[in-house]
Amino acid sequence: xxxxxxxxxxxxxxxxxxxxxxxxxxxxxxxxxxxxxxxxxxxxxxxxxxxxxxxxxxxxxxxxxxxxxxxxxxxxxxxxxxxxxxxxxxxxxxxxxxxxxxxxxxxxxxxxxxxxxxxxxxxxxxxxxxxxxxxxxxxxxxxxxxxxxxxxxxxxxxxxxxxxxxxxxxxxxxxxxxxxxxxxxxxxxxxxxxxxxxxxxxx
Numbered sequence: 001x002x003x004x005x006x007x008x009x010x011x012x013x014x015x016x017x018x019x020x021x022x023x024x025x026x027x028x029x030x031x032x033x034x035x036x037x038x039x040x041x042x043x044x045x046x047x048x049x050x051x052x053x054x055x056x057x058x059x060x061x062x063x064x065x066x067x068x069x070x071x072x073x074x075x076x077x078x079x080x081x082x083x084x085x086x087x088x089x090x091x092x093x094x095x096x097x098x099x100x101x102x103x104x105x106x107x108x109x110x111x112x113x114x115x116x117x118x119x120x121x122x123x124x125x126x127x128x129x130x131x132x133x134x135x136x137x138x139x140x141x142x143x144x145x146x147x148x149x150x151x152x153x154x155x156x157x158x159x160x161x162x163x164x165x166x167x168x169x170x171x172x173x174x175x176x177x178x179x180x181x182x183x184x185x186x187x188x189x190x191x192x193x194x195x196x197x198x199x200x201x202x203x
Contacts, residue, residue: 007061008082018189127191149176
């Protein structure tokens with residue numbers, strides 16, 4: 001089981017939706033489970049993820065889900081920082097504790113993303129429309145009527161994965177979920193899945 005923590009106001013939900021969509025479209029060997037604020041539902045999703053081969057357990061970050069993770073001694077394989085948070089400093093410390101030896105994905109499109117010191121074993125990946133980001137776009141075709149949008153994703157430098165492999169710089173096209181217009185959320189989802197060893201470039 002790979003646990004993916006996701007923090008970032010509106011982008012949090014959009015990114016989770018995009019991860020689930022891309023997994024269904026391009027990585028059918030993975031199965032996604034989503035934690036929630038309700039502890040019974042969180043526990044059920046967590047148990048399902050633990051008992052399923054090649055599972056991704058998606059955790060939207062709230063005060064309650066952080067508490068659930070700590071009580072289960074659960075740490076994140078991948079953690080996404082996507083936007084501003086109203087959490088206080090104590091919550092930030094909790095997140096840092098849960099993110100040891102983690103691949104950190106940071107959205108460069110939002111300057112309000114709070115800074116977090118990298119710890120030993122952490123690896124940083126940036127994503128966004130900023131041309132300096134490791135994962136960005138070279139083109140975007142907006143959806144027309146009932147058609148899907150299309151993005152040309154550009155990997156500008158080597159990306160480390162949880163298995164210790166390297167995803168090489170390259171470009172590839174992906175269709176977005178119908179009605180999905182959040183390019184930043186799509187890039188965050190793609191980056192997380194690359195870090196989880198999904199080989200988009202081989203499609």
